[in-house]
Amino acid sequence: MALCNLCLSVPFASLPPPPEQMNASSYIGDNRDLPQLHITSYGIKKGRVLNDPVGFPWHEDLDALAACAASCALCAMVQEGVNMWIAHYRDVEENNKHFIEFEKANQPIPGPGERLWLTKRLCGAPGFLVFIRRGKSSLNFMAGVGFVTEPGASNVLRT
Secondary structure, eight states, X not given: OOOOHHHHTOOGGGOOOOOOOTTOEEEGGGXXXXXXXXXXXXXXXXXXXXXXXXXXXXXXXXXXXHHHHTTOHHHHXXXXXXXXXXXXXXXXXXXXXXXXXXXXXXXXXXXXXXXEEEEOOGGGXXXXXXXXXXXXXXXXXXXXXXXXXXXXXXXOOOO
């Protein structure tokens, strides 16, 4: 399976770093598989505008990712991660009484027009992280992909 034109345009070697957490993170429904970064304090302390890009702009939303996943190997890998995220969300949505009563209305599954953003992995490891901005104050970590090759491999992706 080949890569789509969007994935071929990603500058993997020069992706921006992920936003600094600055002790401003939480988990949706207290589920550690659903991390959420809060960027309000990050934007204020670093002098950034909260509408600034989170990373490299990738798919327009989850529907666009799903459409490309049928023909693109990289989109398909990320789609698998997103499917796991959605499964964890559904579990919280059905079983966490606090989430159901107090948080669900403010934290739905990302919908149309909520762009996916790519950043470097933590500590600069090869690969990338996928985030979705939720309003002006937080990001959902949706998936991560690590690149690994065998020593001496000649079929290495270079960008």
